[in-house]
Amino acid sequence: MTQTALIFEVFTLFPEVFEPYLQISILQRARQRGLVEVRLHNIRDWATDRHHITDDEPYGGGGGMVMKPEPIFAAVEATLGAPPKCPLILLTPQGRLFTQAIAGELALGGLERPGEPRRLGLLCGRYEGVDERVRQHLVTDEISIGDYVLTGGELAALVVIDAVTRWIPGVLGDPDGALDDSHASGLLEYPHYTRPPVFRGWKVPEVLLSGDHGRIARWRRRQSLLRTWRRRPDLLEKAQLSDEERELIQKIQRQGLSIEDELV
Numbered sequence: 001m002t003q004t005a006l007i008f009e010v011f012t013l014f015p016e017v018f019e020p021y022l023q024i025s026i027l028q029r030a031r032q033r034g035l036v037e038v039r040l041h042n043i044r045d046w047a048t049d050r051h052h053i054t055d056d057e058p059y060g061g062g063g064g065m066v067m068k069p070e071p072i073f074a075a076v077e078a079t080l081g082a083p084p085k086c087p088l089i090l091l092t093p094q095g096r097l098f099t100q101a102i103a104g105e106l107a108l109g110g111l112e113r114p115g116e117p118r119r120l121g122l123l124c125g126r127y128e129g130v131d132e133r134v135r136q137h138l139v140t141d142e143i144s145i146g147d148y149v150l151t152g153g154e155l156a157a158l159v160v161i162d163a164v165t166r167w168i169p170g171v172l173g174d175p176d177g178a179l180d181d182s183h184a185s186g187l188l189e190y191p192h193y194t195r196p197p198v199f200r201g202w203k204v205p206e207v208l209l210s211g212d213h214g215r216i217a218r219w220r221r222r223q224s225l226l227r228t229w230r231r232r233p234d235l236l237e238k239a240q241l242s243d244e245e246r247e248l249i250q251k252i253q254r255q256g257l258s259i260e261d262e263l264v
C-alpha cells in the first residue's frame with residue numbers, strides 16, 4: 001500500500017450519490033491503492049432535534065429553504081477540528097470558477113504536517129444555499145464548476161474530487177498523463193485516433209503511422225494550437241507559447257488556415 005496523499009472529507013445531505021462514481025475506473029483504483037481516500041459525512045447525522053432537521057425558512061421571507069448552521073458546524077468541527085485544521089471548500093455557483101490549475105493547486109498544495117496525508121474538506125450546499133454564517137466563519141474557499149445552477153453541490157464535489165485526484169502522482173498509469181490532459185498546458189488536447197487505420201473510408205492522419213516521434217510531437221502541438229485557436233481563442237492569451245508558435249498563430253490568423261490543411 002502506498003502512502004495516502006490526500007483525504008477528501010465530504011459533508012453532504014446525500015452521501016449515497018458519491019459511491020457509484022467513486023467505484024469505477026481511475027478513482028476506484030486510486031482509492032484501492034491508497035493514494036486517495038474519500039470520507040463521506042452525512043450532515044443530517046449531526047442535527048440534534050428529533051426529526052434531524054437540517055434546513056429552515058429564510059429570515060425576511062422569500063421562497064426556498066436555507067441550510068441551518070448548527071448541524072454543519074457540528075459535523076465539520078467534530079471531523080476537522082474547531083477551527084478546522086484544513087481547507088474547507090463550499091461548492092456554490094457563487095464561488096471562483098474551477099480550473100485545471102486550481103485542481104493542481106488543491107492536489108499538490110503545501111503539507112499541513114510533513115508525513116501526514118493532506119486533507120481537503122468539501123461542503124455541499126443544497127436548497128437556496130447555506131446560512132451566511134457558515135460562509136463567514138467556517139468555510140475557507142468557495143468553488144463553482146460553471147456558470148449554471150445545480151440542485152446541490154454533490155455533482156460539483158465529485159467533479160473536484162475527480163479532477164484533483166488525476167493530479168496526484170501515481171494515479172494515472174502514465175507519469176505524464178495529467179500533463180497531456182486538455183488544459184494542463186493551457187491548450188486543448190490534440191485529436192486522438194486508434195485502430196483501424198481506415199474506418200468507413202476515413203483515414204488516420206499518415207503522420208501518426210509514420211513512427212517518426214519528432215514529427216508526431218510537432219503535429220500534435222500544432223493541432224493543439226489550431227484547435228485552441230478555433231474553439232477557445234481566449235485560452236491562447238494565457239498559454240505558454242514559444243516565439244515560433246506565436247508566429248504560427250499569427251500566420252493562421254492572417255491566412256485563415258483550415259484545420260484540414262494541417263491534418264496531412
Ligand code: ADE
Pocket residue numbers: 091092093125143144145146147148149150151152153156
Ligand atoms: N451548487 C449549485 N450549482 C453549483 C455550481 N455551478 N458549482 C458548484 N456548486 C454548485
